Amino acid sequence: MYTIIGEIILEFLLQTSVKEIIEITEGTTKILVPRGSIDEKVPPRDYAFFNPLAKLNRDYSIIAYSAFWKNFDGPKIFLDGLSGIGSRGLRVANEIKYSEKIVCNDANPNAIKLCTESTSLNNLKNLETSENEVCKFFNVYSIKDKRGSIVDLDPFGSPTKYLDCAIRATMHGGILSITATDLQVLHGLFKLACKRKYHGIPVKTKYSNEIAIRLVLGCLCLVAYRMDVQIVPLFVDNAMHYYRTYVKILNRPSQEDSIGYILHCKSCGNRGIAKNQSLECELCNSKNEIAGPLWIGKLFNKEFVQSMLEEIPNYLVDKRCEKTLQKCILESDMPGTYFTLDEIASKANTAPMGLDKIVKKLEKEGYQASPTSLNPTGFRTNCTIDNICKLFLN
Numbered sequence: 449m450y451t452i453i454g455e456i457i458l459e460f461l462l463q464t465s466v467k468e469i470i471e472i473t474e475g476t477t478k479i480l481v482p483r484g485s486i487d488e489k490v491p492p493r494d495y496a497f498f499n500p501l502a503k504l505n506r507d508y509s510i511i512a513y514s515a516f517w518k519n520f521d522g523p524k525i526f527l528d529g530l531s532g533i534g535s536r537g538l539r540v541a542n543e544i545k546y547s548e549k550i551v552c553n554d555a556n557p558n559a560i561k562l563c564t565e566s567t568s569l570n571n572l573k574n575l576e577t578s579e580n581e582v583c584k585f586f587n588v589y590s591i592k593d594k595r596g597s598i599v600d601l602d603p604f605g606s607p608t609k610y611l612d613c614a615i616r617a618t619m620h621g622g623i624l625s626i627t628a629t630d631l632q633v634l635h636g637l638f639k640l641a642c643k644r645k646y647h648g649i650p651v652k653t654k655y656s657n658e659i660a661i662r663l664v665l666g667c668l669c670l671v672a673y674r675m676d677v678q679i680v681p682l683f684v685d686n687a688m689h690y691y692r693t694y695v696k697i698l699n700r701p702s703q704e705d706s707i708g709y710i711l712h713c714k715s716c717g718n719r720g721i722a723k724n725q726s727l728e729c730e731l732c733n734s735k736n737e738i739a740g741p742l743w744i745g746k747l748f749n750k751e752f753v754q755s756m757l758e759e760i761p762n763y764l765v766d767k768r769c770e771k772t773l774q775k776c777i778l779e780s781d782m783p784g785t786y787f788t789l790d791e792i793a794s795k796a797n798t799a800p801m802g803l804d805k806i807v808k809k810l811e812k813e814g815y816q817a818s819p820t821s822l823n824p825t826g827f828r829t830n831c832t833i834d835n836i837c838k839l840f841l842n
Contacts, residue, residue: 469481469562472500475510475542475763477543479498480565480566481533496533496556497559498533503766505685505692506535507766508683508765508769509540510540510544511756511759511765511769512682512683512694512752514763515752515759516597516623518546522597525598526541526549526596526598526600527553527589527596527617528552528602529602530553530582530601530602531602532556534563534575534577536600536602537550541572541575542570548574549574549576550576554578554579555579555582560578560579586599587613596617596618597623598623599614599617599623600625601614602626604629607628608645611668612675614626615697618697619697622697623697625694625695626693626695627690628660628664630645631660631689634650634663634691635652636650636651636652647741648740650739651712651739654790655788655823659710661686661693662739662744663742665684665743668693669702678701678702679695679697680698682694682748682752683752684748686822706744708721708740708741708744709742709744710738710739710742711725711738713732715729716731717791719785720785746781748777748779748780756773757777772821779820781816782818782828782830783828786820787827788826795833796837796840796841801840803827806836806839807827810831813839815830815831817831
């Protein structure tokens with residue numbers, strides 16, 4: 449629901465070039481947004497950008513940040529480098545009781561004006577605004593005792609050019625959350641651009657979203673290696689228009705190399721994660737396509753996701769959050785890469801099987817198996833594709 453805002457900020461409106469500002473409520477937070485962001489199919493960037501379709505993205509942030517701060521012994525400082533109108537920061541400041549200091553930064557003065565007015569509308573005392581280029585902003589907070597325990601980076605397109613400064617602004621043991629929206633690059637339509645930005649090459653597959661997420665994490669890991677910093681993925685979230693990762697930052701080099709490759713055979717559909725490249729499929733001896741280098745470690749920390757799940761009753765978030773997080777817990781210890789029901793049915797030349805049914809069949813045969821949060825018809829297993837196809841036929 450949203451209403452046209454009243455006289456409370458009439459003077460502010462008269463000073464702007466935007467025709468109409470409206471008030472929406474997301475979670476329990478009131479946010480002032482340009483009406484075009486709600487009425488138009490594609491949210492306009494002019495004046496100030498707000499994407500209502502990213503509400504689920506922000507819902508996950510609220511429960512993730514609350515779960516983290518609940519057991520965090522340190523300053524609860526949230527730094528939002530590309531805040532836009534401040535929708536995420538406003539919710540963090542207003543809804544998470546642990547929050548102490550929220551700083552929303554954006555180079556667009558109109559967006560910052562709206563954020564400031566929304567701060568007043570919610571009577572918030574713990575939120576500050578900053579109007580600066582993102583890396584200049586992060587550099588201000590890249591010294592001891594000023595770093596954020598949670599740092600957020602939500603750009604248009606690729607986040608890669610901001611990774612260095614974002615890591616430096618994150619304190620030891622803190623969380624860095626990053627969004628990528630350049631999906632065409634990450635899905636392999638522009639492989640050279642992907643190699644240049646993410647230092648890895650994608651492969652077009654049924655599980656391209658997982659490859660994309662691992663490319664983002666792989667790039668972040670390589671930047672962290674150069675800075676003698678370790679990343680520990682806690683949670684990943686994906687939708688049609690974005691990929692989002694949450695990692696813990698530790699100021700020590702990792703003792704385990706988590707960079708490698710995904711090997712995919714287009715002939716038989718066999719796939720797997722490996723430390724080294726292998727040009728030949730181990731099942732049919734055809735040529736593998738190779739994605740990477742990319743992150744080959746875990747995507748989910750089971751304990752952290754469980755703590756996120758426990759925070760849901762404390763907030764007004766989308767009902768999909770609970771179902772997704774339950775899947776994340778189930779798949780947290782499963783092998784990397786997943787299969788889809790349609791993919792296997794096509795290979796086996798038969799009708800698709802129900803997701804629960806194939807998971808139970810695999811487990812009955814002694815394999816690991818679970819659904820995946822990355823695809824509603826996807827499942828993870830350590831069974832090879834040839835044996836999965838046999839199970840589909842029996």
